Amino acid sequence: xxxxxxxxxRIMSRTVFLIHDNDPKQEISAVEARRLAVEEGLDLIEVGFxxxxxxxxxxxxxxxxxxxxxxxxxxxxxxxSKQHVTKEMIFRLRISTHDLDIKKNKVEAFISKGYSVKxxxxxxxxxxxxRKDAKDILESSLSSFSNIAKYDSVKETERSVFVMLNPV
Numbered sequence: 001x002x003x004x005x006x007x008x009x010r011i012m013s014r015t016v017f018l019i020h021d022n023d024p025k026q027e028i029s030a031v032e033a034r035r036l037a038v039e040e041g042l043d044l045i046e047v048g049f050x051x052x053x054x055x056x057x058x059x060x061x062x063x064x065x066x067x068x069x070x071x072x073x074x075x076x077x078x079x080x081s082k083q084h085v086t087k088e089m090i091f092r093l094r095i096s097t098h099d100l101d102i103k104k105n106k107v108e109a110f111i112s113k114g115y116s117v118k119x120x121x122x123x124x125x126x127x128x129x130x131r132k133d134a135k136d137i138l139e140s141s142l143s144s145f146s147n148i149a150k151y152d153s154v155k156e157t158e159r160s161v162f163v164m165l166n167p168v
Contacts, residue, residue: 018058114167
């Protein structure tokens with residue numbers, strides 16, 4: 001990992017381990033390493049630290065090109081990796097059947113698009129005493145998703161009862 005504050009004249013150590021052109025690490029003075037970097041038109045960059053001798057490990061390279069390559073690599077990784085998105089569909093214990101049907105339809109749409117869905121009942125205040133009713137509502141709703149989604153088991157937290165639905 002290259003630290004931007006440890007470049008060229010900002011390296012304060014008297015000696016450094018220098019990595020350059022496939023040569024093994026060699027311990028030389030920092031002034032000599034800077035001179036080599038300037039001769040080649042490159043930068044002296046600290047890339048690590050040798051804890052045995054308490055000396056920084058430096059490399060001669062083009063810092064601007066390195067930063068550019070790193071940003072390109074980060075962008076390609078960001079775009080190439082598909083982010084796993086989980087949608088949530090949470091409702092309250094006293095939901096009407098029509099509202100529950102609408103929520104189920106939305107969950108089916110999310111699952112058909114390939115999303116994972118956290119489907120559950122939120123319990124507030126005195127509703128926490130009716131945890132069994134929340135489980136019953138949730139389990140009766142899960143039968144409508146049996147052909148398009150799979151789930152492990154009903155999970156409970158202090159304030160909710162939910163299940164994670166994953167597309168088949």
